[in-house]
Amino acid sequence: MELRFFPSRTLALYLGKTFLWRSLAVLAALVVILQTLDLLGESGDVLAAPGNGQAALWHYVALRLPQIVQRFLPFSVLLGTLITFVTLNQNSEVIAMKAGGISAHQILAPLVLVSLGLAGLSFAFNERIVTRATATLTAWQDVDYNPLPAARHGSTDAWVRDGDDIIHAATATTDRGRVSLGRVTLYDRDGGTLKRIVVAPTAREHWEAGRFAGWTAPAARMFNVASGGVTSVARFDFGAGVRPDQFTLADVSADDRSLGVLGGQIDELRAAGRPVGPLETGWWHKLSGPLSAILMPLLAGVAAFGLARSGALFLRAVIGMALGFAYFVADNFAVAMGNLGAYAPLLAAWAPFLLFLVIGETVLIRTEE
Incomplete structure (x- = not known):
């Protein structure tokens, strides 16, 4: 068996491109559906403000869209992984790769590498776009979608x-x-x-x-x-x-501040004797949150293996989806506990990631390696 993570450049490109395009397709579909539903629910309040019309609705979409992309990118990676693996399994491509001496980790490696790139893009997107859009949208909602003052800091x-x-x-x-x-x-x-x-x-x-x-x-x-x-x-x-x-x-809210700005404000609040536990949790989660995309191929990898004709492929896909959604539940719970002060900020932000990294690796090793 090959000891390298990428024994075949052609195979790695094929898996990586297939996974990337399907994840982006799922993300686009989710964004269109969720943005439409959100706009239907909020358009009445936007148009209720005097002077607001179609331009105000498009402005709301422009501010809300980055938040939806940020929140549902990990879900898209999870679903993209499942679709990719189920298709590969049904076409017996996974069996062919394993027959060629490629291990389960080597099959997952291109997807993890692409997920790492998506995590980096997600972090940059959050820092440069999502925080500013969130700050502007929050300020606009505070004045009931009326015009904002010229200078508002x-x-x-x-x-x-x-x-x-x-x-x-x-x-x-x-x-x-x-x-x-x-x-x-x-x-x-x-x-x-x-x-x-x-x-x-x-x-x-x-x-x-x-x-x-x-x-x-x-x-x-x-x-x-x-x-x-x-x-x-x-x-x-x-x-x-x-x-x-x-x-x-x-x-001060962690959602509408970049990592550097939030860190400086945490220091100021700490010097003033103010509680900073929830903000520290948010600061750490700005790092651990985008990395959740790396976990998704590992947690959904169980859907790649096993015989499609055995009838267990659907069950494996459900298990992969359950592991992925269990991570999101655990992550949200830990962040909530960190905001309440029940968990230390570092523990609240990183414990779910490390826990499910161990779970995913354990399931993969015990079932396939």
Whole structure:
């Protein structure tokens, strides 16, 4: 038996090209179907915003499409592997290859190599396109598909605590290095008892002698809980102990940040004493997630072997599909546990991958090698 992983260049190209085109065909079919269903469910909300028409629908498709491709690429690789192996088995091509001294690992090697390339492309696609599309789509959905502000860098729906007081900002945007807050509400409390509520349309950073001194609202209205009266003030200062980054980092999400940007924000949040477990899980999963494509040929490889005429080919295909979908269930469960803090971030991101790598290799060795 040959000891090389690619004993035949022609055979490796044939298997790799067959697997690649069938995986891409499955991905295209899934994307068309799922994008159509998603658009049917969301088009009413998009068109409900004043001024939105056909162009807005195409804009939504352009933003949603990268997310669908990212999520279903591993499924496409799994189904592409099963289709490839079932076809090869039915045509007795696998029997011919094994009769020529090619082992099961050598049959799988071209597919794993192609999957590695797909994993690399998936990682680059996620970093350069998916994160930006997700950030833009999330911002658009936050304003109910109305036009976005010209400059929008920051967060929305930010809640910050300042001692007993609680501050809510509907928006926190950064312009030229300075943070501005929109639709600010301050809940002034004393010992847990609400004293007054201050509402201001905007607020900005206040600096004195080159040092940050809090926030200033040019105009505000104050509701006194005890008296029930409402007064207006021309200027209201608050939040001397609330840093600007506490607003801009209030809703950091791993989905709309690239690996480098997310790592820097995790460091900032950790330095500020904020919990970063879910974000660290997301950071590690940005590496382990694309690599799931490498597992699919190994998990679905059971469908390649055995005699087609024995009637067990369908059962083998079902087993391969079950192993693949079991991985996705385990991966989603582990990430959820990591977000809840029940699993360490590194364990939550990598444990399912390593576990199913061992399972797939064990099944392959015990059944075929």
